[in-house]
Amino acid sequence: MNQIQTPFFRIKEKDLLYDISLLREALSLNWGNYVMGYSVKTNSLPWLLVYLKQQGFYAEVVSRTEFDLAIRLGFPAQHIIYNGPIKDKKVFERVLLSHGYVNLDSSYELDWMEELSALYPNNEFRIGLRVNCDLAALCPEEELAAQEGGRFGYCYENGILAAAISNLSRLPNVRIAGLHLHSSTQSRTVQVFASLARMAVRIAREYSLTLSYVDMGGGYFGGRDDKPDYRDYFREIGRELSAFFDPAQTVLIAEPGVSLISRATTFETSVIDIKDIRGTKFVVTDGSRTNLNPLVTRHVYPHHIKYISDASVRNKTASQWVCGATCMEYDRLFEIVNGPSLLPGDRIIYDTAGGYTMCLNPLFINYFPAVYAEHEDGSLFTARQAWTNEEFLQKNYME
Ligand SMILES: Cc1ncc(COP(=O)(O)O)c(C=O)c1O
Known part of the structure; x- marks a missing residue:
């Protein structure tokens, strides 16, 4: 190896496989019915994306560029999880019509759903909503990514989430099938994921949602022996979700980025x-x-x-x-x-x-x-x- 010209990055397959199997086993043991997504923005190296695709991962994308890249690298559109506040209308439509996962985040997406619902009256649309909840109140000990709280998704506390649910419920062929709870924090504790899972239960109960999926996002620690790992996170997530959800009906989605590859x-x-x-x-x-x-x-x-x-x-x-x-x-x-x-x-x-x-x-x-x-x-x-x-x-x- 010494003759190889520095500087360079190295990815050790053995370590990558170790973390992939840790994730797979944690999801399998604690829920059983799961989808492993990978956050493309974290590291969109084409080799890595293809490797993860072969390991069964879906591509979690947040832009048209990332979507195009994933498709070019062979991810089927139904294996796309489309997130983020800036969506492309064509990609939005394509992923929905291909039965991929789309988690709505912004106000204009509610209007798009209304348009699509009218445009394709015979299509059954399944969408997810990104939840914004007051993490500082739920987990006062947690070190947040931003002091004033997260900026993504629909706010639970001020009724904007409720309004989005109510507007979408009026569309005859649109079903709120999922909740997306990604929330990055600095401290990445197991407790914050337990709180987020409890929030999914609370929202589903409060609004009588029958969910096909709960997407817990990314934001875990990985590759560090002094920190929690997937087994710790998904034990708690599974325990909390099982208060209301049944693995036979509801898929648990994880979309890690850095925790999967840093080791x-x-x-x-x-x-x-x-x-x-x-x-x-x-x-x-x-x-x-x-x-x-x-x-x-x-x-x-x-x-x-x-x-x-x-x-x-x-x-x-x-x-x-x-x-x-x-x-x-x-x-x-x-x-x-x-x-x-x-x-x-x-x-x-x-x-x-x-x-x-x-x-x-x-x-x-x-x-x-x-x-x-x-x-x-x-x-x-x-x-x-x-x-x-x-x-x-x-x-x-x-x-
Ligand atoms: C929606 C979403 N999912 C997943 C991830 C991956 O997070 P991480 O790399 O912390 O696992 C991110 C990163 O910010 C994200 O915004």
Whole structure:
């Protein structure tokens, strides 16, 4: 592997399969009747999407571009879960008519349903509604993604959800078949998912909904031994849902993103140079903070080092600052305090890195790094070549 040009992302199939089977078993054991969706926006690497499709996943998409990509990669339209506040009318119609899952989120979608209902009077439409509920009130301990609360879906507390249910119920060929409860929080606790499942029960009871599915969304921890995993989440979700729903009638949908892939992904870089600037050692590497955290807000980058030669016989350096490949001063990743002096050729490998940023990666100074998939037998498959000016110049025009 050492001859492979850094920087690159690696996806280890063995670890990916481990998390896939954890999810499958958790859903199977705790509910039985389930659909595994995968959040395409998290990492839309074509190799990964096809791999997950072969593992039985549906594609959870939030844009026309993602929908088109999923279809081009072979997902059938009935295996699409269409979410998000900005929907495309044509995609909306196609997914609904193909019996895929559409979770309504915005006001204009209610008007679209009215139009579609009249346009296809003989079609039976099954739709879902994204629920917005007051998580801060339900789980005061939870660290929310945004202080003022979530912005997606129809608000339960102020009656907007009730109004949407009432408007849709008037359409003779439209059935509210599902509730979507995705809510990202910082703390990703099991309790928040238990509360959301209880909310699904409460809404179904309150509005006498007969649901074919409950979509619990994503937002789980995964790939971390110090955190809960799918088994913990779905034990609680299953327990709460079973107060009202029957697995024989109601499908449980999960649509994880980062929790499914973070254990399997690493970002691998090399030390290129060591600079001594007035006593501070700067270790220049060929990867960048922008490859791992495009908004450069993070200060912790879990990693391990593969030394090119025996590190135990090297001198120790009091402080070494590992820096990235861009010409930005902020491109500094972490400090090594009193560690073996690094040398050009040493490899710095960032663990659980790239889940999101394999694709959420700025085309800044350098373009997308390569991605290699490591099969269970250790062989490598080039899932994506590093982008060059060949790709960057596409569809650019110069006068
Ligand atoms: C609707 C929806 N589903 C699933 C996900 C995946 O979330 P995560 O990557 O935290 O599992 C997201 C991410 O924000 C989302 O918005």
